[in-house]
Amino acid sequence: MTTSTVKTNLLGLTQQEMEKFFDSIGEKRFRAGQVMKWIHHFGVDDFDAMTNVSKALRDKLKAIAEVRGPEVVSEDISSDGTRKWVVRVASGSCVETVYIPQGKRGTLCVSSQAGCALDCSFCSTGKQGFNSNLTAAEVIGQVWIANKSFGSVPATVDRAITNVVMMGMGEPLLNFDNVVSAMHLMMDDLGYGISKRRVTLSTSGVVPMIDELSKHIDVSLALSLHAPNDALRNQLVPINKKYPLKMLLESCQRYMSSLGEKRVLTIEYTLLKDINDKVEHAVEMIELLKNIPCKINLIPFNPFPHSGYERPSNNAIRRFQDQLHQAGYNVTVRTTRGEDIDAACGQLVGQVMDRTRRSERYIAVRELNAADDLPQIAVNRI
Ligand code: SAH
Ligand code: SF4
Numbered sequence: 001m002t003t004s005t006v007k008t009n010l011l012g013l014t015q016q017e018m019e020k021f022f023d024s025i026g027e028k029r030f031r032a033g034q035v036m037k038w039i040h041h042f043g044v045d046d047f048d049a050m051t052n053v054s055k056a057l058r059d060k061l062k063a064i065a066e067v068r069g070p071e072v073v074s075e076d077i078s079s080d081g082t083r084k085w086v087v088r089v090a091s092g093s094c095v096e097t098v099y100i101p102q103g104k105r106g107t108l109c110v111s112s113q114a115g116c117a118l119d120c121s122f123c124s125t126g127k128q129g130f131n132s133n134l135t136a137a138e139v140i141g142q143v144w145i146a147n148k149s150f151g152s153v154p155a156t157v158d159r160a161i162t163n164v165v166m167m168g169m170g171e172p173l174l175n176f177d178n179v180v181s182a183m184h185l186m187m188d189d190l191g192y193g194i195s196k197r198r199v200t201l202s203t204s205g206v207v208p209m210i211d212e213l214s215k216h217i218d219v220s221l222a223l224s225l226h227a228p229n230d231a232l233r234n235q236l237v238p239i240n241k242k243y244p245l246k247m248l249l250e251s252c253q254r255y256m257s258s259l260g261e262k263r264v265l266t267i268e269y270t271l272l273k274d275i276n277d278k279v280e281h282a283v284e285m286i287e288l289l290k291n292i293p294c295k296i297n298l299i300p301f302n303p304f305p306h307s308g309y310e311r312p313s314n315n316a317i318r319r320f321q322d323q324l325h326q327a328g329y330n331v332t333v334r335t336t337r338g339e340d341i342d343a344a345c346g347q348l349v350g351q352v353m354d355r356t357r358r359s360e361r362y363i364a365v366r367e368l369n370a371a372d373d374l375p376q377i378a379v380n381r382i
Contacts, residue, residue: 007066011039011144012137014184025064027057036190039067043148069141070095070134075149082338085145089114091132095169097142098343099161107163110142112179113170118204120226120237122272124304125169133175139182142168143192163198167222172201173209180216187219196220202268207243210251214258222266222297223252227276228284236276245288253292265294271317272301273310282323295330302336 013021018032034052038044045067047058070087073094077083083099093114100107116123117130143164150160164186166172172179179201185191186199202222203210210221227233233240240248256265267289271277298321301311312320317333324331337343 007064009068009137010035010065011067011069012135012140012181014181015188015190033190040144040191043144068137069144070138072145076341078338078341078343080337082341082343084338084341084343087142087145089132089134089138093131097146097168098338099146100337105162106160107165108143108146108161109165109168110139111168111170112139112166112172112175116170118171118239120204121235122270122301122307122309134178136178136181139178140185143186164194165200165202167202171204171206173203173206176209176212183217183219197263204237205239205243205248207247207251210255214255218259220263221252221255222268224268226270228281228288232276249292265292267294267296268299269296270299270301271312271320273312277312277316277320279319279323282320286324286327296324297332297334299334
């Protein structure tokens with residue numbers, strides 16, 4: 001009879017967990033910091049490359065541990081500099097990660113689940129249904145992969161990734177523990193050293209978990225509002241039937257005041273033609289948010305096949321923005337980036353099946369090209 005041991009994946013371990021791990025194998029705790037720097041600062045997954053670790057310990061680690069990120073299926077680079085990775089997670093599903101450069105800022109949009117159970121009516125991820133929660137290693141692994149693609153650098157050096165938003169696929173608060181661990185790693189100097197103001201969790205409104213979040217971490221919060229009243233929000237964001245607006249906004253206010261410093265909530269509002277884009281909706285929204293320090297990010301709807309929704313005209317978008325602006329709000333309109341690689345918000349995974357099939361072709365191309373010493377991952381310039 002053969003016994004197989006499951007190796008511990010060190011990629012998703014927080015500093016505390018890593019120290020515990022080294023304790024448990026009879027090694028000094030300071031090894032945690034050494035190994036974490038190799039993994040996160042330098043993108044190393046081979047213990048033999050960890051040259052300040054003794055040969056004996058490297059051999060021991062090789063036998064019981066591994067550093068394994070999700071499998072990269074494809075990497076696309078848009079003509080505007082946006083990048084998109086499709087990665088396969090343990091459940092076999094694919095999720096997407098998007099990098100958006102904008103001036104000095106580089107924002108990585110990270111997925112937390114394969115699919116989503118919450119079924120917001122205008123979201124292609126929701127239309128897929130729920131498949132699986134990502135592990136902490138799979139969540140932080142997306143940052144690890146992206147960072148490596150820019151030539152991993154220590155947190156103290158100018159980095160390509162300055163901000164992370166949990167706005168990819170899935171509802172991050174429904175994969176709480178893994179997302180919280182991964183966000184700790186994003187902020188830890190032994191991880192990616194990103195300031196807590198620049199790590200943002202976006203939620204559609206899982207009220208009890210917003211309260212829970214404040215006990216664990218102090219990242220920035222974004223709320224996907226999308227409607228200024230319960231009747232409309234019940235239709236667009238079904239979880240609203242369980243946690244209606246009053247309850248939701250109170251929990252956001254509690255979270256923001258738990259941060260103990262002046263920070264504002266981000267309100268995300270996807271504009272859907274003739275559904276929630278009228279002046280009267282803006283007026284109602286102003287009234288709803290009047291006591292909440294916030295900035296507003298309008299997201300013109302990104303269409304996907306059979307969605308049944310349309311993007312409002314530029315005039316309608318501007319009218320809506322002006323209305324909020326006149327009431328004193330800081331309002332931005334999210335521009336669509338990476339359109340040529342289907343990287344827009346809310347379109348993620350809509351194309352994954354096609355993409356996966358296409359990716360099989362890319363893998364074949366990669367193998368064909370291996371002799372030419374091309375990069376390991378097929379990079380498709382479109
Ligand atoms: N589940 C989380 C985070 C992921 S979605 C949440 O709902 O907040 C990130 C943002 O994109 C959310 O505000 C979401 O409502 C919005 N979104 C989803 N589908 C969209 C689409 N087709 N067009 C524009 N925005 C969309
Ligand atoms: Fe899930 Fe967010 Fe999409 Fe709603 S908008 S279905 S919560 S991923």
